[in-house]
Amino acid sequence: MSQSSQFSLLSQRRFAPFFWTQFLGAFNDNLFKTALLVALTYDALSWTTIAPGLLNNLIPGLFILPYVLFSATAGQIADKVEKGKLARFVKLLEVGIMLVACLGWMTHTLWLLIAAVVGMGVHSTLFGPVKYAYLPQHLKPEELVGGNGVIEMGTFVGILLGEVAGALLVAHKPFGIELVAGASLLMALLGLAASWRIPASPAPAPELKINHNFLTESVRNLRFSSQNRTVFLSMLGNSWFWFYGALVLSQFPVYAKDYLHGDHSVFVLLLTVFSLGIGIGSLLCEKLSGRKVEIGLVPFGSIGLSLFGIDLYFASLAYTNTATVDAFALLALPGSLRILADLVLIGVFGGFFIVPLFALIQTRCDPKHVSRTIAGMNILNALFMVAAAGVAIVLLGQGFSIPQMFLVTALLNALVAIYIFSLVPEFLMRFLAWLLIHTIHRVATVDVERIPDEGPAVLVCNHVSYVDAIVIGAASPRPIRFVMDHRIFNMPLLGWIFRTAKAIPIAPAKEDPFLMERAFIDIAEALHQGDLVCIFPEGKLTSTGEINEFRGGVAKIVERSKVPVIPMALRGLWGSVFTRDPGNLFERSFARGWRSKLALAVGVPVAPQEATPEYLYEQVRVLRGEWK
Known part of the structure; x- marks a missing residue:
């Protein structure tokens, strides 16, 4: 607007x-x-x-x-x-x-x-x-x-x-x-x-019986709101x-x-x-x-x-x-x-x-x-x-x-x-996210209205940096439950932000099978409650700027929960101080300049029966284009 x-x-x-x-x-x-x-x-x-x-x-x-x-x-x-x-x-x-x-x-x-x-x-x-x-x-x-x-x-x-x-x-x-x-x-x-x-505005509850006892109604009103x-x-x-x-x-x-x-x-x-x-x-x-x-x-x-x-x-x-x-x-x-x-x-x-x-x-x-x-x-x-x-x-x-x-x-x-x-730590978490995308970066969004205003969905995105979740969360019109590597989840400061946002930590099966299974249970429960869940199907940060192969976790999620999957792509983050770019950190800090541009592009929702890792990879790759 x-x-x-x-x-x-x-x-x-x-x-x-x-x-x-x-x-x-x-x-x-x-x-x-x-x-x-x-x-x-x-x-x-x-x-x-x-x-x-x-x-x-x-x-x-x-x-x-x-x-x-x-x-x-x-x-x-x-x-x-x-x-x-x-x-x-x-x-x-x-x-x-x-x-x-x-x-x-x-x-x-x-x-x-x-x-x-x-x-x-x-x-x-x-x-x-x-x-x-x-x-x-x-x-x-x-x-x-x-x-x-x-x-x-x-x-x-x-x-x-x-x-x-x-x-x-x-x-x-x-x-x-x-x-x-x-x-x-x-x-x-x-x-x-x-x-x-003033145009007509239909009453949402015309059948409501008015309680004239202002004291009891005040208490009931506040109790309901609480x-x-x-x-x-x-x-x-x-x-x-x-x-x-x-x-x-x-x-x-x-x-x-x-x-x-x-x-x-x-x-x-x-x-x-x-x-x-x-x-x-x-x-x-x-x-x-x-x-x-x-x-x-x-x-x-x-x-x-x-x-x-x-x-x-x-x-x-x-x-x-x-x-x-x-x-x-x-x-x-x-x-x-x-x-x-x-x-x-x-x-x-x-x-x-x-x-x-x-x-x-x-x-x-x-x-x-x-x-x-x-x-x-x-x-x-x-x-x-x-x-x-x-x-x-x-x-x-x-x-x-x-x-x-x-x-x-x-x-x-x-x-x-x-x-x-x-x-309500969500206020502070959103403030930090808002601060990031209005100071260090300038974030443009493409078709972000495709993220549904209500109801469950799985969001999948390429994994470029340690702040991907913050950028996506700041661009979303509603809260998102992020699934992320347990090591990132437990990082100082960023880990506190992710816990505040009710992120879901996950580990590879060979490293911690219990934590992996617990993550899938938490994901299913979140989707059942109507939440948005975002995963990074690559399973790790890119070390080259290119999108890694998508793993099979997303297929397991939609097999349990028949919800739409929305592909997304981050553009412009590669090379920032938050990525694994092997270049000189000092040079990278200044090469991009202050308020560098990046973008989040959102694709068309994919039906759960079509949401294979290979198909989603191709959708995310096309969304990202050549801008890393």
């Missing part, structure tokens, strides 16, 4: 009305919340005697409280009801909530505005499961990462523009309150209009990001006012650069992932969240200005660009972190349970965000400064990342 085709979804009815409905909802949520927070931060005494720092953490907490209470019910409704109809109901509800907010603004009644905050939380809770369950119904698998990227970009641009509009309108004297009230009602009406164009370990831990990772974001973003009003000594335009600037970073990172995911769900980006994103969060602390300490400034004056001050760069990069790496997790959850959970899985994730998101508000209140009460809170959040992120990646 090209970059233009990612945006071409915006011209198609299957995507555009839903995108604008989501965009306008995110815009309006944040226009309203930000206007309220700015009013309470910069004009607190005319509204309440409660400390602004407490309100800045309390109001976001109240907004996401409905996620805890009603997400499970919302997930059931989204799986039972046609999604276009449900979206229109939610938008009608938003119009009613904004009428209540207008009354609160006009009468200067804080409790009505707080009620509207909770109401918008209910609105977002109902729409949340629709948001991510809708995409797999209308997008092709190869469009899913790009579509998620556009949705995330749109969401955060909507958040950004809403926050900017809210902050600017409420500060406009003497009609700021009236402008906010009118704009929020107009956005709700525009969202309702957009929802009428049965798929990778999906559940991805949900936890997603929720952690919202903890991180909530803890950082909720400090921006006071950080801008008390630490940067800025007016409301400085607050707007902080929101702008952070949200633009998220949008940029979300869109870059499609380019960096190669049109597939690339969870290797998740550790990459996590590293950036910690590194630039830590640097934001030190950049804040280095900032020395004490005079009140606006956004333009801030840009000219020493140290300000470093702070803004940190916020942009936190956003960019946040996009790398969040988009692949969404796509992974959508593709690996039960199709009939997508909305309820998303609802379960929203419950976790809400709990984590409530926890973020609680942690912020506690830290502030203990005398922590806001820069110190940024540092604590970044360090906690590092600990959480280490924990999650130790539980």
